[in-house]
Amino acid sequence: MANHTAPLRGPFRPPHRGAAPRQKVLPVARVSLLIPSHALPPFSYRIPEHLVSEVRIGMAVVAPLSGYGRLGIVVGFEEDGDRPLKEIRALAEGLSLPGNLVKLCAWTAGASALPLNAVLRMALPPGLSTSALQVHDPAPDWPWRAGSIVSRTQLRRVLGGEGLKAAEEAGRIVFAPAPPVRRNIEWAVAEDEAYEVPSRASRQRALLEALVDHDSGLPVVGLLEAANAGRDSLRRLVRRGAVRIEKRPEPLSVSYTRGSGSGLAEYEEGAKRALARGGAWIWRMPNAEGVAAAAAVARCAVRRGEQTLVLTPEIGAVERLVEEFERLLPAGLTVASYHSELGRDRAAVHEAARLGEVDVLVGTRVAVLVPLARPGAICVMDEPNEAHRASPGYEGVPIHVREPAIARSRIEGDAAVVFFSPFPSLRLYAPESGVLRLPAIEADWWPAVSVVDMRGTGAALSSTLLAACRRTIQFGGRRRRVGVVVNRLGHAASLSCARCGFVWRCPACAFPLALRDTVGKSLSCNRCGTDEGSARQCPNCGSGRLDRTGLAVDKVRAGLADALGVEVGVSTADKREGEDGSVVVGTARRMLEEEWDLVVVPDADSLLFGAAGTAEKGFRLLYAAAQASRDRVLIQTRQPEHHVLQAALRGDYEAFAASELPKRRSLGYPPHAHLAQITLEGSKETVRRTVESRLRPILGDGVEMLDPVPFPGDGVGTAWRVLLKSRKRGALAEAAALVARIAAETRGGGSGLKARIDMDPEEV
Template identity: 30%
Template structure:
């Protein structure tokens, strides 16, 4: 039964589905899909979003529904297109619709502070503006007389267009409040409130010359113009330095000329300022930014400016896929292969997939760009689902930099003498080959990037006599030694421990610290090259709001000779004076128990190698490894993406991993290991019986087994996999499982991760 006086409301809670409420007579007409409403839930009042009017077809009306308490918006905060997209995400990823809507809206609009009436507000400032023109000197003399400061203030306002912020007049220009109030009292000016955008990227931008497109770029641009049909997806595979960003700019310029808008997704916040600079140089104030590094007020203002049509291009990491732009013409996903596009918590959406679906729903172009596309995207292009475009050469005419694999196992006497092992029993930080190459760059006044995807000083602390390794009390992982903090740190839960003075197992001496992290590389570089300027960029050095911007700008100004860091420096950055890239240890991550380990390693190496030789001088890449014959490393050294993809696709065929089959990872967790094991075994067997009873073909259940990291934040973790030949079949099984068995027991959780990026 449906009724004009009933609606379905999504609230940001863990249960699937929506809640039905009656609409009081006084609110009829004010309640429409997409507006926020206050509703009773249990013993409290929370904020939700109206999903639809009337009752769902599958819901029977209860004898008496509770009433809505109030409507918070005059018009929907989620328009019809974004509401449809949110419903699809909730259905596909088996997530609560309220959780999806909370991710789509600025912080505070749904749940949390908003439920207590403390939603974000527009920022205003007091402005003094002229009310009456004084056209003659005689008129001014008669009005102001001896009040010279009032006359100066009046004429200052005239010179700046008739109005100015009161704060600027009093703080910067030195006019007193009495002078300001004097103008108001004479009725020649008034004070009004004016809204102010909190835009941290506002201000002047450096002009960027418009270069003529290369023939290859012209071909890609022409193809994209021809493909500009509703819902089309194109994959642009362009080598690093081939000018993909110029193509993005052209696509968006064409959309703006047609009165449409665009979204550009980038994988790292660190890349946002560089992208914003280039986009604002082309499009000016039409560009705004959405990302979690901004304050709540800044994000709210950016969101509102897009919603109102004052800004037409949104840039940001994965959550920017929800940008409320009007008349969307194109969505661009830069570095589309990046795992950071996958949300790790509910809703566990992948921004690339959401971008493709949003383009389909709103009838716009979706352009995926990467030098190393995800194998799922490559397979879609290879089989014709996506249109493949390629840029095989750099715009500078320079070839891709040569990559040399330096075998750390082949330690000659000269190597050992040049660089002793790190710590006692640790790995060498620098081969003589890499050390000498850095020295040459310093002599030439050229820049170097050093890459190691492991932060901290040493990977673990080990007792030499008994072999005990210090581990996290809450997680089944080793603790990392951070030298500057003088602490052992868990990189999963963030817990810390003091440095041990003795071994608690055998009462042996203080531990030795083994393995290499970015902090140790920084120290060793400083010892080898004391005159060099060094900057480190990882999570430990970019905790403050604009730290990553300051580091990259210093490097751009050539105030830094050597930039070292983790994966945040491996992609998208364009520094023309970098002629050497050194990879300290390419084996990090290569042997993780995850089916994407080789793909991730290849992509990281190819991306970081692409930072070298982007200017007029040729570049060089040195990759230190103990496994130089591994296919991912040899393919990266040859810049052979197609060869790697062909080998990797073949390797995934028999075990049936994506993109050959659809995959879901289901994780059961809890604080009692025995209960977790029992629940995982029972749920996996229940799922097998469901598949058998419903005679579902092309689907299988594997497991359960302990997760590779079997304890995380004091919770034990077991998982099982569901593989399927068809996406629809997998979705049906997952939704039925979540609805019937989504709460496995008190203190236990079931996490459903569809299309997982990792199985750890």
């Protein structure tokens, strides 16, 4: 059989350091086939004798399944047996992955309960086409010539299913997977710099002057825009031999740094320390300093001949970071962005990073599995941000990038991974995580903080708050602006006493109870399912004035507009009006991106009570509110002595961590153990019957299952949450995947049960 190699890109280059030694290649390879709609396990294929010396872990190959050639990645080897096995048909070296990256994908698949082939696809070039085949040896009656690229659908239409299989088996048609190709665009190049432009042809002169400064030419579209000229002027220059037009691939979005590196000295010692030792590190500092510190890490990595991967939660932040690195890093280094909106250019950046042509790759969570030729450092910016984790239906791995980043640093020769944030996640900060710490850089300024005790009052907005707003509008700081941050949870609110601030808690696990019915005030626990019935009066002081925690944006906006007599703007994900006004109400994600003279949090209690993780999230929001204020922060609460509130308003992260970590340890929450949240959709009876009769009995030792509870925010009562706990991540992931599969089988039986897995959720 001939060796048909897919017509792809150049040879694979091994990683610079930490590369695994070449494995002893055995006659049978385990291949994970990259079929998007199928969660297939790896299959065994015989390696043809002429390919035995070339096949290694990570090699992209073409292997048959049901008679058709499919793209797959070699993930392991096994001893030859007497089984009849199909043979690998061809190699696709240009799509091969480093062996260490395959190990990382296998780890990620286990940690996220995803099929291995789904994770491997994330590591390959985006936009990879797996539906095209190349005609190699056409039959006389075929309508295609040798070398033609034809879709599988068209081939099947002409040849029929069996005819296509026979043609592939005979090697007359070759499966040709390929990444998207950059389109060719027109470039203009100066041919005759001495050409004298007519005196009246100012547009032609502008075009020629622009080209003279660029020996290699300029893209035509950009040239015409810069010279404010039309194509007619350019055509005249071409006809006269002054300029030539040629086709080139569209330029890669790789930029070059232009700085001196002089502003990075104060961070150099920490950067060198992290890279010299490797492993995972926390570097606490104000967000404003994180970019320069990450640039210092990148510069140290470049000096060692290594690449740096920088991960940031938002696409907008990617472009801002690229601009900052261009300014901060010494001139001549290459920086590229990588995110879901790059289009075809993203595959080209993927290739450049794989070949070592990019010194610093800045991307969102989708970049965490991009292969690097010389991996040296990973920087994770704004580490606690939940956007670092892919939500269901969105691109990326559905676990926080901190997990594969730490695994990658360990697998790829102990490269350094540095997490930047003034308030890192507790699961990362806990001693049990094994993450090292660089000396923290504390904020050198902190705003004045006022706490308004709302116990005993029924008002939503205190006179103190309104007076502070008026004072800022009339006599405040530079812009006289007030930002009002409302934590609009929308579900799982708690119940508190308006008189003394008492909060109802679960008697079984001490979590604040969730308010299920705002009229009857029925309470239940989101964690263990305990139902406490309805609350009528406070058990602490006897008051019947019971309030739901949390104020809605519209209610606060209307109250402020009425009391202050000014137009109040709004800034949320769904609504943006009057954002340039003197008073703006909105959710934290939008409001805390700006600076304000006065930052107001009218209901801090909604930040302190709720699911596991609510207090940590509340601390971050209050800390960020202080960072966003130029002058003063004002907080309303019925819990003024709460330790989270006090620590946040002092900017004391260590005090907050010291008080919260023992609680996580006692509950067995990450990093002390691992959780799998399984969302089941179906009737209450179906869910409970399935859990007790089919799911709970299959769990192995060391995996605990809590009873199903209504999913917060599900108003129709058809979504239920089942929580699994274990100290072993692998055992938990296997159990979660098994539970989801059995639930899917139940669905197929007609009872309407669907399942979704969320490994180690950020908030429970």
